[in-house]
Amino acid sequence: VGALDGKTALVTGASRGIGQAIAKRLAADGALVAVHYGSNDAAARRTVEDVKAKGGKAFPVRAELGVAGDAERLWVGFDAGLRELGAEPGVDILVNNAGVAPAGDFTATTAADLDRAFAVNVKAPFRLVQTGLTRLRDGGTVVNISSSATRVASPMTMAYSMTKGALDVFTRTLAAALGERGITVNSVSPGFVETDINSAWLRGSEETYAQVVNAAALKRIGEPEDIADAVAFLASHDGRWITGHDLDATGGLRL
Ligand code: NDP
Numbered sequence: 001v002g003a004l005d006g007k008t009a010l011v012t013g014a015s016r017g018i019g020q021a022i023a024k025r026l027a028a029d030g031a032l033v034a035v036h037y038g039s040n041d042a043a044a045r046r047t048v049e050d051v052k053a054k055g056g057k058a059f060p061v062r063a064e065l066g067v068a069g070d071a072e073r074l075w076v077g078f079d080a081g082l083r084e085l086g087a088e089p090g091v092d093i094l095v096n097n098a099g100v101a102p103a104g105d106f107t108a109t110t111a112a113d114l115d116r117a118f119a120v121n122v123k124a125p126f127r128l129v130q131t132g133l134t135r136l137r138d139g140g141t142v143v144n145i146s147s148s149a150t151r152v153a154s155p156m157t158m159a160y161s162m163t164k165g166a167l168d169v170f171t172r173t174l175a176a177a178l179g180e181r182g183i184t185v186n187s188v189s190p191g192f193v194e195t196d197i198n199s200a201w202l203r204g205s206e207e208t209y210a211q212v213v214n215a216a217a218l219k220r221i222g223e224p225e226d227i228a229d230a231v232a233f234l235a236s237h238d239g240r241w242i243t244g245h246d247l248d249a250t251g252g253l254r255l
Pocket of ligand 1: 012013014015016017018019036037038039040041043063064065066097098099100101120145146147148189190191192193194195196197198
């Protein structure tokens, strides 16, 4: 029996990187997983196929976030996917993972970059929860993927870090708002995990790579699975008494 048998999960940004690992882990634990993505059909299809090949249940949901009507469109796709599978409507586990990181020093961040980062990383999770409240089941859980960038100041990622700071406030406040329904709300903050979001920068020079490795107490760069396992814990029965918390999953970054 899987820890999440009978549960339905929605993971945003699950076509690649950390979200993909989260989707696979929740499916391995028995959840039916909606694999949300923005535009990369092939990557989303691969994620769904990987889950199915291991005996899990998943379906893709495409919706560009950070644009008008994004949350509503995502839920329409989610509802349709469940209907097609003959599954009950509703969601037990919502993981707000999709995110973007504007490149470059803060002096180079344009007003458009700033708007987009807040639209995808903050406004979309907020609207997704708000427009999904009737679908979110009592006793369910919301996990937001934040970042250690809220704790370790970096002028190179100022706009990005600010969006994650806002997301942390959302997490705590939403936990207070939804607690009476038995819904827990937490965040998981990765440090450095090599994915498409940062691979070019990480691999830019051996020195950069070594600095990142050495910045973590555990002396390596994170794997998407390191984050997925932390999310699975919060989503499981074992995490039931934890709410309004930010879980540092950084391997001890800059302690
Ligand atoms: P990736 O760039 O590898 O993957 C991003 C995912 O989000 C893809 O599935 C992508 O879909 C989706 N996505 C991005 N923008 C949009 C959008 N506008 N609309 C819909 N979907 C979108 O990122 P990571 O896996 O590295 O990051 C996942 C989360 O983890 C982010 O919130 C990030 O901020 C956070 N994080 C990452 C760290 C790291 O070191 N990697 C460290 C700390 C936090 P598609 O495939 O269709 O493009």
